[in-house]
Amino acid sequence: MQDNIDKRDRAAQFRLRLARAMEERQISQSALARSIGVDRSTVSQLLTGAGARLPNAHVVGSCASALGVSADWLLSLSDRPESAAELLASSLTMAEAPRALVDERIFEWHQQAAGYKIRYVPATLPDMLKTRAVLEWEYAPHLGRTADQAIGASADRLTWMRSAQSDYEIAMPLFEIHSFAHGTGYYEGLSLDNRLAQIDHLLDLCEQLYPRLRIYLFDAKRLYSAPVTIFGPLLCVFYAGSHYMAFRDRDRIEVFTRHFDTLVREADMTARDFPEHLRQLRSAITSATE
Numbered sequence: 001m002q003d004n005i006d007k008r009d010r011a012a013q014f015r016l017r018l019a020r021a022m023e024e025r026q027i028s029q030s031a032l033a034r035s036i037g038v039d040r041s042t043v044s045q046l047l048t049g050a051g052a053r054l055p056n057a058h059v060v061g062s063c064a065s066a067l068g069v070s071a072d073w074l075l076s077l078s079d080r081p082e083s084a085a086e087l088l089a090s091s092l093t094m095a096e097a098p099r100a101l102v103d104e105r106i107f108e109w110h111q112q113a114a115g116y117k118i119r120y121v122p123a124t125l126p127d128m129l130k131t132r133a134v135l136e137w138e139y140a141p142h143l144g145r146t147a148d149q150a151i152g153a154s155a156d157r158l159t160w161m162r163s164a165q166s167d168y169e170i171a172m173p174l175f176e177i178h179s180f181a182h183g184t185g186y187y188e189g190l191s192l193d194n195r196l197a198q199i200d201h202l203l204d205l206c207e208q209l210y211p212r213l214r215i216y217l218f219d220a221k222r223l224y225s226a227p228v229t230i231f232g233p234l235l236c237v238f239y240a241g242s243h244y245m246a247f248r249d250r251d252r253i254e255v256f257t258r259h260f261d262t263l264v265r266e267a268d269m270t271a272r273d274f275p276e277h278l279r280q281l282r283s284a285i286t287s288a289t290e
Helices: 007-024 029-036 040-048 057-067 084-091 104-112 132-163 174-182 192-209 250-265 274-287
Strands: 092-096 118-121 168-173 213-218 228-231 235-239 243-247
Touching: 007 040, 007 057, 029 040, 029 057, 040 057, 104 132, 104 228, 104 235, 118 250, 132 192, 168 174, 168 250, 174 192, 174 213, 174 274, 192 213, 192 274, 213 250, 213 274, 228 250, 235 250, 243 250
Parallel strands: 118 168, 168 213
Antiparallel strands: 092 243, 118 228, 228 235, 235 243
16 A cells, blocks of 8 residues: 555545445444444544544544454555454464374365475475385384374375475475484484385485475575475464464565575585485495495
């Protein structure tokens, strides 16, 4: 909305928007007058007056509060009638995050973003790219019988990725794939056979799905990212451990999209180089055991 709108136009727009808000909320002139503490004749004047004069800030604010709209919208300073609190509530949501991605909410986000580029910084290796053996090693001790659900959910994501028209860009720190290959840190205790099979699985997926699946490795000493998934221009979801934080407002999504694109642009290992890097890691860990 332009700030240099003519005063007469702004006053006329105020009257139109006030009448619209009253009609949508089925509030009469008398009811609005009682709610904002003025005479009914004052409300009538607000609706039918002529000229460029606008009511004072107190009256505008009281009308906005009583009608559940923003004062900026009544004054043509915004095209969104929602109040600031409503805009915040709709743009940021919190949802519980299960230990394994069995929540249908995750799948729905992927489906809603079909056809858009999906940018992903995982907390570990992406679940949908893991072998069954790695998933069982990771989830079974914590989830018991529900580990099969986690494995099924991951298989669903991979099946969706194969069939959907979305591009997937995944950015991970270099140390993550190195830690996995050598069985250190988070992956300590994962057998060599399972690690080798996982590397072979990743190589197969890179060959089958490139360029729709592209994996980049960045140096965490220079760059940092929290676990995040950006579903095109629709949604940005941060993983905070026990909860997801989901943003839907365009400005924040653009900020985090630029952040992700920086990870890709400054990656030490590009998607084209990633398979060869995996082969070198595979050779190094097999040579170390001979």
